[in-house]
Amino acid sequence: MISLAGKAALITGGSRGIGAACVRLFARAGADIVFSYNRDAGSAERVAQESRRHGTRVEFFKADLAKMSPAEKLVKFTHERLGRVDILVANAGIWNVEDLPIEKMSERDWDRMMDVNLKSVYSVIHFSVPHMIRQHSGRIVAISSTAGQRGEAFHSHYGASKGAIISLVKGLSTELAPHNILINSVAPGWVDTDMSKPVFKDKKAFKQICEKQPLGRVATAEECAGPVLFLASDLANFITGEILNVNGGSVLCG
Numbered sequence: 357m358i359s360l361a362g363k364a365a366l367i368t369g370g371s372r373g374i375g376a377a378c379v380r381l382f383a384r385a386g387a388d389i390v391f392s393y394n395r396d397a398g399s400a401e402r403v404a405q406e407s408r409r410h411g412t413r414v415e416f417f418k419a420d421l422a423k424m425s426p427a428e429k430l431v432k433f434t435h436e437r438l439g440r441v442d443i444l445v446a447n448a449g450i451w452n453v454e455d456l457p458i459e460k461m462s463e464r465d466w467d468r469m470m471d472v473n474l475k476s477v478y479s480v481i482h483f484s485v486p487h488m489i490r491q492h493s494g495r496i497v498a499i500s501s502t503a504g505q506r507g508e509a510f511h512s513h514y515g516a517s518k519g520a521i522i523s524l525v526k527g528l529s530t531e532l533a534p535h536n537i538l539i540n541s542v543a544p545g546w547v548d549t550d551m552s553k554p555v556f557k558d559k560k561a562f563k564q565i566c567e568k569q570p571l572g573r574v575a576t577a578e579e580c581a582g583p584v585l586f587l588a589s590d591l592a593n594f595i596t597g598e599i600l601n602v603n604g605g606s607v608l609c610g
Contacts, residue, residue, distance in 0.1 A: 358589040361386035364438035365588070366431065368392045368421060368480055369448030371400040374499060374547065377581035378445055383407035383414055385585060390434040392419045392448065413438065421448050422471035427479035431487070441487040443588045446477040446498040449517075455510035466513050473517035477524065485537065494537040495588045498525055499580075500599065502545045502607040518543075522599055529597025538596040540587045545603030546574040570605035 365382050369375035370391025379391050380403065389407065393400040393416055400416040407414040417433050419426035435441055450472045456465060477498050488494025503511065504518030525541045532539055546569070580602050586592055587600065601607060 358385050358585055358591065360443070360585075360589065363387045363442040363588075364434070364440040365389045365443040365445065366391070366434045366441055366480070366484065367445040367447060368419075368430075368476065369394075370416065371396055371403055374544065374577045374580045374584075375445070375447040376403045377577035378447065378584050379403050379414065380407050381578070381581045381585050382443075382445075382588070383410045383412045385589075386410070386412060387443065388413040388438050390415050390417060390430075390437060392417050392421065392430050394418065394420055394448070421476035421479060422468070424475075424479050424482075427476065428483050431480060431483035435487055440491065441484050442491070442493065443495045444480060444484045444497070445584055445588070446480050446496065446521075448476050449473045449499065451514055452511060456513070457510055458512055461513060469513040469517050470520075473514070474520050474524075477521055481524075481528070481539075485532065485535075488532075488537045489535045492536050494532075494535070495592075496528075496532075496537065496539040497584050497587045498539070498541045499584075500525070500541045500543045502543055502601065502603050504543065505599070505601075506607055525599070526597050533596055538587075538592065540592070540595060540598045540600065542580060542583050542587065543599050543601050543603070543607075544575060544580045545569070545601075545606045547580055548574050548576055568606060569603075573604070575602060575604060 365387045370379040371393035404414045419430045498521050500521040501518040503515040504522045508515040528539050583600050
């Protein structure tokens with residue numbers, strides 16, 4: 357088992373899906389954690405209680421990360437409670453279930469996607485990096501998507517937001533390397549989470565999705581959290597600026 361004993365981790369969007377799986381796995385690995393949530397306080401409390409069974413400190417903080425001020429407050433809360441910010445997992449994000457052609461995509465549609473998926477990543481990195489620079493160490497893992505590499509028809513704003521995360525990671529990797537801050541991205545494909553359930557409820561659509569995956573199925577949230585843990589650990593001490601695909605072979609690019 358990878359050990360994160362003594363490490364302080366901030367995980368955004370930790371009340372469900374990949375974020376919740378990361379909270380549980382990081383706690384199991386020995387990290388103290390603060391995670392953010394936006395809407396469901398009950399889910400956040402359940403994730404925290406489950407994770408605390410491993411004996412580490414796990415706290416949660418309500419924050420709408422589409423805005424800069426809540427991101428600043430979240431990082432400040434993390435540093436006050438844990439004393440450090442060693443690891444940042446920028447996971448919070450949204451996806452629209454309904455197809456949205458570009459000619460029908462409104463300014464509000466575009467801005468909401470960019471604010472939640474991209475500005476939230478920029479914001480938490482912006483406020484976390486000064487702590488990491490003072491420590492002369494840090495790990496950042498941003499969750500992108502296969503859609504950020506190949507694009508996604510009728511969800512072009514989603515693909516654009518995730519592609520921008522990939523570019524941000526690559527740019528920051530050389531910028532932050534002199535401070536011993538490593539930044540990478542995990543790019544999932546289809547994952548069995550609450551966000552995907554509206555699509556998976558259609559048995560025909562779900563079957564078609566699985567048939568397109570070389571492994572014949574979609575990923576679990578836990579299968580995405582494992583690579584995040586790896587990149588946050590000492591096993592990844594010489595990796596930065598990389599995009600780790602977790603898609604069952606469906607998109608062969610990095």
